[in-house]
Amino acid sequence: MDIETLTLLGDSVRSWCEDNASLLGKMEHKQPSNELLNQLYGTFNSLGILSILGEQETHHEIEALAEVATQLAYHSPSIAVMVVQQNMAAWLFTEAGKSAPEGWISLPVYDAASEWRFQINHRYNQGQLSLDGRWSSLPLLNVATHALLPIAAKEGRDFQLILLPLTQNERGLSVSAPAVTLGLRACPTADLQFAQYDVKQEHILLSGEKARACTELLWSHAETCMMAIRAGIAKASYRTARDYAAQRYQGGKIIIEHSLIRKMLADFYRETCAMDESWRMMAQGLQSDQPLRHGQVGVALKSGDLLPWLTSDGIQILGGVGYMEDYIQERRFRDAKQCEFLLGHPHARTLNLWHHESE
Amino acid sequence: MQSIAINECPPLAEPTAKIAELSFLERYPELAFYLQKDPALGRKMEAHYRRVEQFCRYHLAPHVLDIDLKLRDDPHYVPHELLKKACDYRLFSMMFPASVGGAGEHVISAFMTYEMIASHCVGVANLLGVSGLALACVLASFDPRAISKVARLIVDNEKKGIPTFLSTCVTEPGAGSDAEDADEFTHAQLRTTAKRVPGGYRLNGNKVFISNGALAALHVVVAYDADGAHRPEDLLLFLVARGSEGLSVPRNEKKMGQKVCPASEVVFEDVFVPDEMVCRTGDKGSYFAYTGIANVLGLTRAGVGAFATGVTENAYRTALQFVRSNDFLGQPMEQQQWVRIELANLARRAQVARATYVSALLAVCAKGLANPITRVPDWGVANWALTQPGIANVRDSLLDSSIAEKLFKRIAATQTTSERDTVTAYGDVAKVSCSELAMENCQRAISLMGKGGFRHENGAEKLLRDVKLLQIYEGTNQVNMLDFVKRRLPRQFSNADTLV
Numbered sequence: 126m127d128i129e130t131l132t133l134l135g136d137s138v139r140s141w142c143e144d145n146a147s148l149l150g151k152m153e154h155k156q157p158s159n160e161l162l163n164q165l166y167g168t169f170n171s172l173g174i175l176s177i178l179g180e181q182e183t184h185h186e187i188e189a190l191a192e193v194a195t196q197l198a199y200h201s202p203s204i205a206v207m208v209v210q211q212n213m214a215a216w217l218f219t220e221a222g223k224s225a226p227e228g229w230i231s232l233p234v235y236d237a238a239s240e241w242r243f244q245i246n247h248r249y250n251q252g253q254l255s256l257d258g259r260w261s262s263l264p265l266l267n268v269a270t271h272a273l274l275p276i277a278a279k280e281g282r283d284f285q286l287i288l289l290p291l292t293q294n295e296r297g298l299s300v301s302a303p304a305v306t307l308g309l310r311a312c313p314t315a316d317l318q319f320a321q322y323d324v325k326q327e328h329i330l331l332s333g334e335k336a337r338a339c340t341e342l343l344w345s346h347a348e349t350c351m352m353a354i355r356a357g358i359a360k361a362s363y364r365t366a367r368d369y370a371a372q373r374y375q376g377g378k379i380i381i382e383h384s385l386i387r388k389m390l391a392d393f394y395r396e397t398c399a400m401d402e403s404w405r406m407m408a409q410g411l412q413s414d415q416p417l418r419h420g421q422v423g424v425a426l427k428s429g430d431l432l433p434w435l436t437s438d439g440i441q442i443l444g445g446v447g448y449m450e451d452y453i454q455e456r457r458f459r460d461a462k463q464c465e466f467l468l469g470h471p472h473a474r475t476l477n478l479w480h481h482e483s484e
Numbered sequence: 485m486q487s488i489a490i491n492e493c494p495p496l497a498e499p500t501a502k503i504a505e506l507s508f509l510e511r512y513p514e515l516a517f518y519l520q521k522d523p524a525l526g527r528k529m530e531a532h533y534r535r536v537e538q539f540c541r542y543h544l545a546p547h548v549l550d551i552d553l554k555l556r557d558d559p560h561y562v563p564h565e566l567l568k569k570a571c572d573y574r575l576f577s578m579m580f581p582a583s584v585g586g587a588g589e590h591v592i593s594a595f596m597t598y599e600m601i602a603s604h605c606v607g608v609a610n611l612l613g614v615s616g617l618a619l620a621c622v623l624a625s626f627d628p629r630a631i632s633k634v635a636r637l638i639v640d641n642e643k644k645g646i647p648t649f650l651s652t653c654v655t656e657p658g659a660g661s662d663a664e665d666a667d668e669f670t671h672a673q674l675r676t677t678a679k680r681v682p683g684g685y686r687l688n689g690n691k692v693f694i695s696n697g698a699l700a701a702l703h704v705v706v707a708y709d710a711d712g713a714h715r716p717e718d719l720l721l722f723l724v725a726r727g728s729e730g731l732s733v734p735r736n737e738k739k740m741g742q743k744v745c746p747a748s749e750v751v752f753e754d755v756f757v758p759d760e761m762v763c764r765t766g767d768k769g770s771y772f773a774y775t776g777i778a779n780v781l782g783l784t785r786a787g788v789g790a791f792a793t794g795v796t797e798n799a800y801r802t803a804l805q806f807v808r809s810n811d812f813l814g815q816p817m818e819q820q821q822w823v824r825i826e827l828a829n830l831a832r833r834a835q836v837a838r839a840t841y842v843s844a845l846l847a848v849c850a851k852g853l854a855n856p857i858t859r860v861p862d863w864g865v866a867n868w869a870l871t872q873p874g875i876a877n878v879r880d881s882l883l884d885s886s887i888a889e890k891l892f893k894r895i896a897a898t899q900t901t902s903e904r905d906t907v908t909a910y911g912d913v914a915k916v917s918c919s920e921l922a923m924e925n926c927q928r929a930i931s932l933m934g935k936g937g938f939r940h941e942n943g944a945e946k947l948l949r950d951v952k953l954l955q956i957y958e959g960t961n962q963v964n965m966l967d968f969v970k971r972r973l974p975r976q977f978s979n980a981d982t983l984v
Contacts, residue, residue: 235935243814259496262935279814299493305553305940307930307948318493374658374673385962433927440952444960445655445693445747448953450738455952459740462930462948463938470934473813 135192138174142200149201152311153456156303159268165204166229174208178216179225184411187346191353191408195401198357202460203311205357206467209350210234210264213343214273217286220339221330228270231263231291235314237469238341239477242277245319254285254329256297256319266291266315267303273330274317275340284337288330289317297322308459344468345416348425351467352404355432358464359397362439362457366390369443380442389438396435400428422478429465436461495941503801508533512596514842525590532593533600535573540604543569548605552946555743559736562699563744566608567647575612576642577635579619579857582867583879584632585639591854595790595845599838602794603801606950607744609791611649614695614745617784617958618650618704623853624776625721625763626892632883633723633760637702651700653691653724653750676752677710678720684759687722687730687752695957697748698733701726705752721763730755741949775896778904779853781967782911785958786848789841789914792922792954795947796837799925800830802943806933826932833925837918844907844914852907856895909971912964919954919961926951 142149152161169175177190190212197205207229214230236244245258256276263272269291276285291300297320303313331340367390370380380386403424407417417425436458440447447454465471508530509516519526543566554561570576579594580586589597594616602609615638622630634650641648658673676689687707691697705722712718724731730753737747804827807817817823848854882888926948930937937944955961 239813243811259493261496262939294491299491301493301495305556307938307940307945316493316496385966389962437923437952437955441955441960441962445956448740448956449747450740455740458952459949462927465931466935466938470812471931472934476813 308463785911792918
């Protein structure tokens with residue numbers, strides 16, 4: 126994807142967000158209805174941003190998706206996560222040589238590849254794959270038509286990517302009520318409960334070592350998009366803080382005239398620039414058949430660590446106003462913390478990174 | 485495309501791991517040194533500690549998350565049952581001397597109470613503690629008549645099971661953290677004014693983000709004398725009763741956290757305040773403006789330190805509960821060495837926070853605003869007699885007299901500038917350090933818990949929403965540090981007052 130197309134894509138998403146700012150704000154305040162989420166699916170599908178990775182996953186497409194994600198995250202990080210998740214699903218369908226079903230697909234984007242094998246119990250009963258346990262915090266589960274789950278063996282290399290249709294009266298399969306969460310409230314999560322659930326053969330989308338490798342590769346490359354989401358949140362929080370400080374008075378002068386505040390904003394801006402540049406450099410340096418380099422994973426983890434502190438400063442500069450729901454700073458702080466867990470537990474990923482290094 | 489209804493599974497079972505609470509001296513071992521000299525006080529404090537522990541365990545902890553959820557849907561919800569129980573446990577009058585009908589607990593005990601309640605829900609601690617801020621403002625006026633008026637209202641209502649809240653109306657749309665700084669106060673754009681009229685004053689102005697504004701029976705209002713020149717000595721302090729004509733609370737703010745303690749806009753439109761509801765703040769209010777605010781902040785910022793310590797402890801306990809009930813990469817979390825070190829660090833920060841606020845509290849008791857309260861003698865059985873109708877009238881007449889006022893002001897005058905600066909600087913440090921430690925603990929607890937950390941039912945996400953406010957109220961941490969610079973560093977700089 127050339128730079129002009131990328132810019133055009135970014136501009137059109139930004140323009141859509143600005144036109145729909147009120148809707149996005151409402152969605153983030155109160156959990157949106159399934160009807161509204163389905164309408165959004167239709168809108169985004171027609172805009173073509175749900176299948177950017179659908180054709181093939183190259184570094185150009187990742188870059189384009191990350192650009193879309195950062196623009197969306199500036200206005201609504203939840204929707205950015207939904208769009209990235211759907212693209213990840215679209216790419217897995219392409220890998221399987223199948224067309225994706227219509228509607229949202231739920232993927233375990235809060236779990237790292239190293240955590241997949243500990244989510245639920247699975248066993249074979251006369252060659253039949255049977256699942257037990259509870260897979261928690263799956264985004265969009267209550268509205269999705271399907272869940273796409275990587276089922277990995279606790280020991281050995283056995284791997285299946287299964288596509289579960291979320292239909293009524295499916296024996297052994299149930300979904301919890303949406304969880305009340307800290308942030309990303311427009312992208313609700315729920316738990317999927319298995320009770321001796323037998324996976325039908327036609328539900329296995331991909332299996333084997335190659336399937337595992339390509340799914341893990343997708344999770345690795347998706348780090349770029351999650352970083353882009355974090356950068357979008359940081360930029361939004363920084364700009365709100367800067368604009369507020371430039372307009373309001375404190376201690377007899379405009380807030381931004383206090384050197385303490387200027388220094389806080391300067392530090393904030395430095396980190397925001399670094400976060401934005403990091404995902405762009407990472408996207409440009411991706412190799413289609415290789416996972417992220419260790420240094421890149423380190424940068425991604427660092428961005429997850431840093432963002433909650435940056436957005437905390439974003440509130441601090443506004444003072445009491447920043448704590449109120451009428452201003453968006455408090456939401457960015459909540460979203461930022463939840464974004465720390467995108468693509469898995471940060472401690473699990475850190476240990477996994479070191480594990481590969483020590484090997 | 486239609487939404488699909490599928491089988492619904494129940495929520496997860498609550499974790500069964502029980503957390504052993506700390507005993508009184510395990511939590512405050514440093515107090516053992518002081519209490520050796522006064523064992524009776526030690527026994528009283530410990531008994532109070534146990535009562536508050538019981539209140540938290542049976543009446544607060546089981547309902548905290550439900551209350552938070554209700555407030556998400558309805559910002560006007562008030563947990564009446566809980567507040568009625570707080571009356572039974574005498575949490576509203578705990579700081580008032582028994583001789584005026586209060587529970588007669590030591591100031592240190594009151595702070596421990598706030599810490600313990602905050603270790604379950606800092607919003608509830610704030611709900612009760614905000615009244616303490618208002619009381620501190622009244623106390624700083626050193627007007628015994630006003631103090632006894634407030635005390636009587638709270639004590640009498642508590643006996644009837646009616647929870648009584650106070651609010652402190654300082655912040656305005658153009659005056660935020662600067663209005664919570666003793667020296668910056670003059671720069672704050674406070675527009676609320678009081679015009680002298682026969683028999684009292686007429687108040688006009690808008691106050692915002694007023695904690696307990698919607699619940700308060702009595703508002704403690706800071707306003708400038710309309711006939712003055714907006715100098716510190718023109719500041720006046722008023723007690724305005726709920727229901728006063730012209731007083732309105734048009735809305736409650738929607739806050740990220742601490743939702744149980746409503747923050748409201750409070751509007752005064754030509755509100756008449758009779759002379760007996762005006763705090764006598766000395767010559768044109770100068771005592772309150774120049775020393776009173778600093779003294780109030782020394783006390784209340786230490787109080788925020790106590791709140792923050794409670795949150796720091798809660799973050800540790802919440803993570804511990806989660807760790808004891810969950811696996812990490814296929815192994816029980818509690819059996820992993822690095823997890824135990826993370827937990828140890830959470831506990832360590834709670835201990836550091838406690839030591840920090842207790843040191844500020846001891847300074848306030850020794851040389852600050854709490855000093856006069858700690859000097860009120862406990863007359864034992866005579867306390868009962870002093871609260872009986874006939875004798876109580878004599879007592880109140882004495883408190884209303886100018887003799888009492890002179891005595892109170894003499895006590896106030898014994899404080900030196902250096903002592904005041906030290907006490908307030910300790911308050912600054914307690915507020916900033918404890919709230920930072922609390923924030924660090926909440927962030928780290930959630931990170932440790934992974935995706936379980938951002939779910940409401942596990943408690944940690946509420947902590948993160950709640951904790952942020954501790955870095956904002958009572959002056960942002962930045963304003964606190966600037967105050968600290970002024971009180972502790974002026975001797976190090978030749979031009980400390982010319983900061984840009």
